[in-house]
Amino acid sequence: MRKVLLTAFLILTLTVTFAGSTAAQNIPIDEITKITVEGNEYVSDFEILNAVKTEVGDQTDQEALRSDMQSVFDLGYFSDVNIVFENFEGGLNVIFEVVENPVLREIKISGNEDLYSEAEIKEALGLKVETVLNVKKMNDNLKSFQEKMQDDGYILARYKNVNISEEGVLTVEISPGYLDSVEISGNTKTKDDVILREMPIEAGDIVNIKRIQRGYQNLHRLEFFENINPELQRVDSEDNLAKLVINLDEAKTGRLNFGGGYSSTDGWLGFVDVSEKNLFGNGQDISAKWQFGDTTTYSLNFYEPYLWQSDFSFNFSIYDRESERTNSEGADYTRESRGGSLTFGHPLPRDWRTSLRYRVQDTKEFWSDDSGVIYDNSLRSLTLGFSRDSSNNRFHPTSGSINRFEIEHAGDFIGGEMDFTKFNWDSRRYFSGFKNHAWAVRMKLGLSEPRTPLEGEEYDLGGSDSLRGYERSDFDFEDRANNNLLLFNLEYRIPFNESFTGVLFTDAGNVWEERDSISLNDLNYGYGLGVRMNTPVGQLRLDYGWDEDQDGQLHFSIGNTF
Incomplete structure (x- = not known):
């Protein structure tokens, strides 16, 4: 009976009433001449009686004693509290009979392997071994730790079992909540693996809403989709499983643009730009551009975000640029630049990326009247970069x-x-x-x-x-x-x-x-x-x-x- 009552309290807070004590149902109206405690071995009389508001000399009052019983029970050290009465020196001795919780000998944590360390959870529980288990303190701390798991994104995490044996072994079993599968709906062009590689969560992982949100942001940045609606659906309540359904509406990713205007950087210009940001649904970006006017540029760019299905990215770029310029003395000259670059990138922790770029450029300047070369130079460089968006x-x-x-x-x-x-x-x-x-x-x-x-x-x-x-x-x-x-x-x-x-x-x-x-x-x-x-x-x-x-x-x- 003792273990049943204590186990129930770990889930729900019991309300202590006089209905639990036959002796307390018929309270004699008399002066209280003594207040004592029985049944306590580890918790001191002082700590218990400090929670009692009734004093020696008061008349017995059912509501006041009911409140005192609840206050003693709310200390958290007891699985049962009753009141009995004895005659004492012309009045009554009010005896608080308590049943102490077991002495906590050991704490066993399970199901936490991929969430937090055992030391972190024990610290959050705030319980000391070789002391009487304070169930109120434990319940408050379990609730706070549940809120921490929610705040950290583990929205399915719950306590599967919390129990203490008569030998004082406290068992806390956590069910983290796992992702059963990921389903994709609405992608008519983009391949599934292109979408899944942007999600930092996969089937078999613990469900974490922050990781799902980060995947949503990654998909949004691709600009492959007009609408993205991820849904988490419960699959099995007993095993705490859910599936992620990603609903998509494809956007147009190929463009042919042309036009003209004036730029304070390049003067009057016209351009034709052909690009595809999702080449063959593989997530590759390719573009070719022709700009003409005071500056004429031909350029070709190709970007592969996951080279050979690895975490390395690859970028290839070539260009040919010719611009008409005027020096401070009013003489016209032409500047030609030809070059390109190769760039390899790789992700780093905390959403940072690193890259290494090899750049080649040959530049020549000559008078517009073909009277000679002013400047002829070549550039070869390596660039190490770090970025985070x-x-x-x-x-x-x-x-x-x-x-x-x-x-x-x-x-x-x-x-x-x-x-x-x-x-x-x-x-x-x-x-x-x-x-x-x-x-x-x-x-x-x-x-x-x-x-x-x-x-x-x-x-x-x-x-x-x-x-x-x-x-x-x-x-x-x-x-x-x-x-x-x-x-x-x-x-x-x-x-x-x-x-x-x-x-x-x-x-x-x-x-x-x-x-x-x-x-x-x-x-x-x-x-x-x-x-x-x-x-x-x-x-x-x-x-x-x-x-x-x-x-x-x-x-x-x-x-x-x-």
């Missing part, structure tokens, strides 16, 4: 961040005529604003150690992608090189609808030849407003910025600012 939306992020750090080394054993080392850090952070508005903050730092002149590889400042209100030419100096850069951007973004977003911005930055010259007191400032339009081509940007002299500059470009 936790932003919640591609076009209008309101939380998260994007961080990228790169070290590029050219020359030496790599070859080429240029010899330098560059350190580049680009950090972006997004915050919610008023209603659905958003704050966007960016810091960009570029440091270089040139061992040959950085012609063509200097840092650019000014224009639509950096310091608005200025042209790039405003920071082209004949007497010094742009070897180092510091740039800050702040935007407040106000979406009008799904296609249009208004922007208020402030920019600050500068370029220096020597690293020792970098100073926050030597920054140039710009500010202004703009509008963004989401189109099949990408995001079109139109900004109008003012410099420190209040001179205005219109900036037009394609793609996100940051």
Whole structure:
């Protein structure tokens, strides 16, 4: 009987009433001359009587004694509490008869192997062996630990069995809740394995809603689907199994874009762009682009996110660019650049990625009247990069961040005529604003150690992608090189609808030849407003910025600012 009552209390809190004590049902109305405790071996009389409000000299009161019994029971040390009465010195001796819980000798945890360590769970329970089991404390701590499991994403985790034997062995068996299967519905083009590889959870894993949410974000970033609706469905309550059903609506991933316009970076331009982000449903990205005008560019790019079904990514890029330029003396010349790159990437813990890029570029400048070559140089470099993207939306992020750090080394054993080392850090952070508005903050730092002149590889400042209100030419100096850069951007973004977003911005930055010259007191400032339009081509940007002299500059470009 003792074990049955105690086991029941581990699940539900019993209500102690006088119905459990025959002697307490007919309470004699008399003065209380003594209050004692019987049945306790380990819990002191003082601790028990400290919970009793009735005092010697009081008249017996059924409701008061009922409350005292409950208070003693609520101490958590007892499986049963009764009250009996004895005559004592012309009054009554109120005797609290208690049945102590077993002395806790050992704690056994099972089912926790893939959740938490046994030491973590025992610490959360807060129980000490060789002491009387405090069931109230244990139940409170079990409830708190259940909430911790829920907060950590283990939404199916529950206690399968909690029991203590008469020998004092406490058994806590946890049922974590496992994923029975993953089903995909609605994908007519994208292959199942392309979808499943983006989910950081598979059949047989413990169900964790945070991992499912991260998989949803991974699928959303692919931009292969118009709608993604993951559902968790119970399969077997007894074995605590569930299945994940991913309902999808495919989006169009192939595009043929063409158009023209004016860019403050490249002048007047036209373009034809053919791309497929989900080649043959394999998740590969391929694109070819022809841009013509003041600058003519041919480029081909291919990206494989999972090379040979491994965690390595692969990117291949080649380009041929020719632009017409004018020097400070008004003479026209042509700049030709041909090159490409090979990049291998691999994931790191905590959603970081690392990459290694080999870049080749040959650059030549010659007078437009064919009177001779001005500049002829070759570049060979290796770049080690680290990046992490936790932003919640591609076009209008309101939380998260994007961080990228790169070290590029050219020359030496790599070859080429240029010899330098560059350190580049680009950090972006997004915050919610008023209603659905958003704050966007960016810091960009570029440091270089040139061992040959950085012609063509200097840092650019000014224009639509950096310091608005200025042209790039405003920071082209004949007497010094742009070897180092510091740039800050702040935007407040106000979406009008799904296609249009208004922007208020402030920019600050500068370029220096020597690293020792970098100073926050030597920054140039710009500010202004703009509008963004989401189109099949990408995001079109139109900004109008003012410099420190209040001179205005219109900036037009394609793609996100940051």
